[in-house]
Amino acid sequence: MIQVNVTLTETIRVLLDEKKYSTLRDILITMKPFDIAAVFEELQDEKTPILFRILPKELAADSFVEMDEETQEFLIHGFSDSELKEIVDELFVDDAVDLIEEMPANVVKRILRQADKETRRQINELLKYPEDSAGSIMTTEFISLRPDMTAEMAIKRIRRTGVDKETIYTCYVNDENNRLIGITTVKDLLLAEDDASVRDLMEENVISVHTLDDQEEVARIFSDYDFLALPVVDNEQRIVGIVTIDDAIDVIREEATEDIEKMAAVLPSDKPYMRTSVLGIYKKRVPWLLVLMLSATFTSTIISSFDAMLASVIILSSFIPMITGSGGNAGSQASVSVIRALSLGEIEFKSMFKVLWKELRVAALCGLTLATANFIKLIFFDLRGYDNAVIIALVVSLTLVGTIIMAKIVGSGLPLLSSKIGLDPAVMANPLISTVCDSLSLLIYFGVASLLLGL
Amino acid sequence: MIQVNVTLTETIRVLLDEKKYSTLRDILITMKPFDIAAVFEELQDEKTPILFRILPKELAADSFVEMDEETQEFLIHGFSDSELKEIVDELFVDDAVDLIEEMPANVVKRILRQADKETRRQINELLKYPEDSAGSIMTTEFISLRPDMTAEMAIKRIRRTGVDKETIYTCYVNDENNRLIGITTVKDLLLAEDDASVRDLMEENVISVHTLDDQEEVARIFSDYDFLALPVVDNEQRIVGIVTIDDAIDVIREEATEDIEKMAAVLPSDKPYMRTSVLGIYKKRVPWLLVLMLSATFTSTIISSFDAMLASVIILSSFIPMITGSGGNAGSQASVSVIRALSLGEIEFKSMFKVLWKELRVAALCGLTLATANFIKLIFFDLRGYDNAVIIALVVSLTLVGTIIMAKIVGSGLPLLSSKIGLDPAVMANPLISTVCDSLSLLIYFGVASLLLGL
Numbered sequence: 080m081i082q083v084n085v086t087l088t089e090t091i092r093v094l095l096d097e098k099k100y101s102t103l104r105d106i107l108i109t110m111k112p113f114d115i116a117a118v119f120e121e122l123q124d125e126k127t128p129i130l131f132r133i134l135p136k137e138l139a140a141d142s143f144v145e146m147d148e149e150t151q152e153f154l155i156h157g158f159s160d161s162e163l164k165e166i167v168d169e170l171f172v173d174d175a176v177d178l179i180e181e182m183p184a185n186v187v188k189r190i191l192r193q194a195d196k197e198t199r200r201q202i203n204e205l206l207k208y209p210e211d212s213a214g215s216i217m218t219t220e221f222i223s224l225r226p227d228m229t230a231e232m233a234i235k236r237i238r239r240t241g242v243d244k245e246t247i248y249t250c251y252v253n254d255e256n257n258r259l260i261g262i263t264t265v266k267d268l269l270l271a272e273d274d275a276s277v278r279d280l281m282e283e284n285v286i287s288v289h290t291l292d293d294q295e296e297v298a299r300i301f302s303d304y305d306f307l308a309l310p311v312v313d314n315e316q317r318i319v320g321i322v323t324i325d326d327a328i329d330v331i332r333e334e335a336t337e338d339i340e341k342m343a344a345v346l347p348s349d350k351p352y353m354r355t356s357v358l359g360i361y362k363k364r365v366p367w368l369l370v371l372m373l374s375a376t377f378t379s380t381i382i383s384s385f386d387a388m389l390a391s392v393i394i395l396s397s398f399i400p401m402i403t404g405s406g407g408n409a410g411s412q413a414s415v416s417v418i419r420a421l422s423l424g425e426i427e428f429k430s431m432f433k434v435l436w437k438e439l440r441v442a443a444l445c446g447l448t449l450a451t452a453n454f455i456k457l458i459f460f461d462l463r464g465y466d467n468a469v470i471i472a473l474v475v476s477l478t479l480v481g482t483i484i485m486a487k488i489v490g491s492g493l494p495l496l497s498s499k500i501g502l503d504p505a506v507m508a509n510p511l512i513s514t515v516c517d518s519l520s521l522l523i524y525f526g527v528a529s530l531l532l533g534l
Numbered sequence: 535m536i537q538v539n540v541t542l543t544e545t546i547r548v549l550l551d552e553k554k555y556s557t558l559r560d561i562l563i564t565m566k567p568f569d570i571a572a573v574f575e576e577l578q579d580e581k582t583p584i585l586f587r588i589l590p591k592e593l594a595a596d597s598f599v600e601m602d603e604e605t606q607e608f609l610i611h612g613f614s615d616s617e618l619k620e621i622v623d624e625l626f627v628d629d630a631v632d633l634i635e636e637m638p639a640n641v642v643k644r645i646l647r648q649a650d651k652e653t654r655r656q657i658n659e660l661l662k663y664p665e666d667s668a669g670s671i672m673t674t675e676f677i678s679l680r681p682d683m684t685a686e687m688a689i690k691r692i693r694r695t696g697v698d699k700e701t702i703y704t705c706y707v708n709d710e711n712n713r714l715i716g717i718t719t720v721k722d723l724l725l726a727e728d729d730a731s732v733r734d735l736m737e738e739n740v741i742s743v744h745t746l747d748d749q750e751e752v753a754r755i756f757s758d759y760d761f762l763a764l765p766v767v768d769n770e771q772r773i774v775g776i777v778t779i780d781d782a783i784d785v786i787r788e789e790a791t792e793d794i795e796k797m798a799a800v801l802p803s804d805k806p807y808m809r810t811s812v813l814g815i816y817k818k819r820v821p822w823l824l825v826l827m828l829s830a831t832f833t834s835t836i837i838s839s840f841d842a843m844l845a846s847v848i849i850l851s852s853f854i855p856m857i858t859g860s861g862g863n864a865g866s867q868a869s870v871s872v873i874r875a876l877s878l879g880e881i882e883f884k885s886m887f888k889v890l891w892k893e894l895r896v897a898a899l900c901g902l903t904l905a906t907a908n909f910i911k912l913i914f915f916d917l918r919g920y921d922n923a924v925i926i927a928l929v930v931s932l933t934l935v936g937t938i939i940m941a942k943i944v945g946s947g948l949p950l951l952s953s954k955i956g957l958d959p960a961v962m963a964n965p966l967i968s969t970v971c972d973s974l975s976l977l978i979y980f981g982v983a984s985l986l987l988g989l
Contacts, residue, residue, distance in 0.1 A: 305780035325760035335790035343870035352875040361899045375856035383852040396851045397838040401830035415798035420807040444816040
């Protein structure tokens, strides 16, 4: 839920009841679209369409875009066709598409009926692109220039056509076949001499993405190169749209959230937590819980197959959680580092052996530290006055070394492998890895135990 | 490590050996700073200063900013004082500060000696701000206008002074006391009539941050409101600098990585994985591993205090990993959702009870599902033909319900509480929570067992 100063919403509700419309207008026009949207979300009552009509056209459209689907749908139902048309005309095409993707079919029909022919064509174009593709997040409204223009002509053109463009600051230079041959910025145009030609001003080696490229790739380009917008081209290198940085930022956050969710064995959701229903959350979480519970059968089987040993040295079973726990933690530390490095594009599969070698050395250091600390702890505290305390302490400590090393290798190796075979590394993350680590660490434990205790 | 087409680096190395400088220049000027930086990082040899001299001044500075500290330091050592001065003069102040914060003292001295008096003053200003504060990531170079200017005058001023500003697109309007009274954009100025006054064009309710505000707050504002730059003001509401969106994006990524690392019990590091030494990684990971290992003492104590029960019904011990595992997973699912929602500003402590109530219902659903699945599994497979299989199955299944509910409450509650008392919620995350859950789930387990089995 977006946080907003509640008292303000309350005031607005009161003013609305008292029909103090001009006062309301004065309040609203001082506010940012994001905050206006928050107010509408909090109000959620049959009066909101009236409140919406008070807003100036452009501010109304900008605020509308920021609202959640529920509120948008609620408002649309309150709109007359002509009101709906006004909004749709004000929206940037990519925002209109986002809206349409969220709305139920009957609402979509109404929206499309209101859009003028050209807008409808553009919307349908964009709707064709697969979710999470560059095409699906681009806008088709941008400034295009010809190489033979002068800076002055270019600026004139921008001033004439700029008003309904999402950004005017990056301009795209196309040849007569509409192929993208360069980009230039308003900054360059303004700082240049009036008669300088766009051809001389433009940057010729343009970085662009294809309509079908993954939006994650788009986001990475934005943060690697400090762009404000990125051109999207089709197979013929013709520019079909641009992705603006505000959309790129949304992608960066979504992708980070998705990684985090996957690492915690939650199926990714694109809805904010507070707006997701209990059932919705349940559906995202229970599958992994089931998978992991069942996979724990391995550990159970392993343990019960050693129950003779456990029965004779019952104390051994009390260290199981500590050992599996340490293994799980060590493994997830490694996996998370690798997964994040992968999704930030810092490493690739080809650096697999560099990574494993690094993790091996880290694991050795961590393992020895933990084993030493543990040995001392066991001798002087937990196993004090216990018969063959030293041997048991030795068993546990040696197991720790083995477990940590195994866990770091598994934790760093699995994500890299899954990236290689085209699986999402994040899915390989913590819980799955800890299940693998649990089983292996138990095998190490009982192996070492039967060796040293001769059981 | 930044990925770069190795063959290109190879070619450049060869051309460098053959002293083909004009060819090298032709290659380099077609490249983006980010990629040039990558080449320098891969080359890492005594010839790189020569290669660097080939670059045009501005491109040189832009590429220099993108390089890692090692490469930067390496190059600086190769620079003559006058060369160093050229770079420092080209750098934006905030980049110069980043550089200085990375470099060893002797290099810093050299850099500051080269900077002209004004730059040095600005740098020292910025160095005063605490790490992760808005002040520490802002630049002091921005376009400021007066309200009584006309659009035409404003554009003229921008064309005159814009060249060394990091962004010209957002302009800041100050009164005679340098207090920030409004902002306007080049877009508005260009699309307005020449004689329109800046006062009429400017947006008066400006969102700004204080120099000492946390950079995470800055990042959130950028993604809530689609700004390209955000003004930073001092206690007297005087504008002292601006944060540009490219820096905001870096913050967004850093913060996400930090959250992820903390959730996996890794102390956050600001260095890319592949550039961090083995010892560096070890230092980030071993503290938590130790803490968690020692805290596992609780679980051990609990188990050994019930060893009589385990000895008599040895099979019980084989379900311990499955139960603690499910608890841990359920807990981290909840904690991660809450932590992410907190750091995206979707929820606050005040919604604590909403959250707990939500998690309680989710937990009930998950718990029942798992318990049912588990009961069937035990009866028909694991415990087949076992004496009092049903009771044991019942023990395990009931424990699961209790554990899941407990885990979801702990997992969602702890992060919220720690955010309340000013601790970082992410630190409360998975491993710590799973340790708590482990102990509690064991208590539930043995409690239920002694009840139903009458032990």
